[in-house]
Every structure is written in structure tokens, then in C-alpha cells.
Amino acid sequence: GQSLEQPSEVTAVEGAIVQINCTYQTSGFYGLSWYQQHDGGAPTFLSYNALDGLEETGRFSSFLSRSDSYGYLLLQELQMKDSASYFCAVNSGYALNFGKGTSLLVTP
Amino acid sequence: DVKVTQSSRYLVKRTGEKVFLECVQDMDHENMFWYRQDPGLGLRLIYFSYDVKMKEKGDIPEGYSVSREKKERFSLILESASTNQTSMYLCATRTGEKSEAFFGQGTRLTVV
Numbered sequence: 001g002q003s004l005e006q007p008s009e010v011t012a013v014e015g016a017i018v019q020i021n022c023t024y025q026t027s028g029f030y031g032l033s034w035y036q037q038h039d040g041g042a043p044t045f046l047s048y049n050a051l052d053g054l055e056e057t058g059r060f061s062s063f064l065s066r067s068d069s070y071g072y073l074l075l076q077e078l079q080m081k082d083s084a085s086y087f088c089a090v091n092s093g094y095a096l097n098f099g100k101g102t103s104l105l106v107t108p
Numbered sequence: 109d110v111k112v113t114q115s116s117r118y119l120v121k122r123t124g125e126k127v128f129l130e131c132v133q134d135m136d137h138e139n140m141f142w143y144r145q146d147p148g149l150g151l152r153l154i155y156f157s158y159d160v161k162m163k164e165k166g167d168i169p170e171g172y173s174v175s176r177e178k179k180e181r182f183s184l185i186l187e188s189a190s191t192n193q194t195s196m197y198l199c200a201t202r203t204g205e206k207s208e209a210f211f212g213q214g215t216r217l218t219v220v
Contacts, residue, residue: 002167008148033208042198043151045208087150089209094139094158095166096202096209100150 002026004099006088011105012078020073020102022088030091032064032071037101038084046073048091078106110135114199114212121219127186129215131199140182141200141209142166142174144193151198157182189219 003025012018022032031050035043049055049064049071061074075082085101115130131140139158143151143166153166155174163174171193175183182201186193196216202209 035209042211042213043200043209044211048208094164095153095156096139096141096200097153097167098143098151100148 002090002092002095002097004088004090004097006086006099006102008100009103009105011107014078014080014106014108016078017074017076018078018104020075020086020088020104022071022073022099024069024071024088024090024099026069026090026092026097028092029066030093032062033089033091033096034060034062034073035087035089035098036084037087043087046086075104080106080108082106110137110201110210112199112201112210112212114197114215116215117213119215119217121186121189121217123190123219125186125189125219127189127217127219129184129186129197129199129217131182131184131201131212133180133182133201133210135201135203135210136179137201137203137210138179139202139204139209140176142172142182142184143198143200144168144195145198145214146195154184189217191219193217194219 034046037043047062064071157176199212200209
């Protein structure tokens, strides 16, 4: 089966940097994805890591260590609009399994 | 832009009814998914399909079935709705196992 662990809540100040960790247990691992979901909205794709290392997309970066079954999402220069839920998801063959999500609150 | 359309935004059904949730995508994607989302539990995979007429169970298939007769349409069926199936249901689609998934806006189902 699949198992993903991430913190349930994180609070950070506007302009700061925050890291959301994700550990996973799975079979048939292809890669780790990150999704953002605002209240009342649908999840939207942020990033994907298939290989070890850091992927950067603007203010967001994502990291993967396959040997440690661990990844993180790094959000820099936080803005109020970044307040949302963030999900890590394991790509394992055809399936796509999500963690329980991390609720990020950005405060002034 | 990829468009994933779920047939209803809100739905209220009675216990024991057979319920159909429809999802249609316009981008010729092979893979389609059904999730339910509940507070504190994240997105849980119910069923997925990687081709027409092909289906695989996810983590919580009990009480559900699916149908994929055409590539663009993936239906979730609640054979006999129960109150514990009250939830937000999300459909998603993607073109391959390494690509991003696109979600519909969700169907909030209430079973009374």
C-alpha cells in the first residue's frame, strides 16, 4: 500500500520562507508531485520530482531524496495568497496517491 | 487548456439510492481518477482507469464502482448510497504516469 506523511498545519509570516516535508512508503515509485488547493477550489499542480535533487519554479522549489523516501516543498517570499493546503502525491505506475495535506497559514 | 467537467457541483441523495457522478475531459488523456476529500483525511483514491474499459481499485473502493466506456468519460457509481459517503468527490485526469493531473471542480454529495 501507499503511505504519505506531512505536517497537518504550518504558520509563517509574510515574506518568510517555509518548508513542508513529506515522507512516503510505496511500491513502484515514479516520482513525487506537489499540489496546491485553496479553500473551495480544485487542487492545482505545482511541481514534480522524478530524480533526486532540487527543482525550482519561481518562488517554489521542490526537493526529492529517493534513498530517504523524503521530499519537501520550499516556498520563498511568502505572500498572503499562498495561504492554502499543500499536498504531496506519489506517482506509482498508473496510480496517484495523495497525502493528507498541510494547511499553510500566512500571517501579516 | 485542459477542461475536466463534473456533472454536478452539489448533489443531495437519499440513503439507498443509486448515484452516478460523471466526469468528462476534453484532452484525450489516458488516465482518469476518482477521489473523495474529507477534512483531515486528504484526497483518498477510490478508483482509477488507464484506458477505456480498464479500471483499478484505489485505496477505498468499497461501496463504489466505476465505468469507462469512452476515453473522455469516467463515471463513479454509488450502488446504494449511505450517509458515510457524504463527501466532496473530485475527478482528475492526466496523460501519463509522469505528468501533472488536472482536476474538476468537485461534486459535493450529501446523502440524507
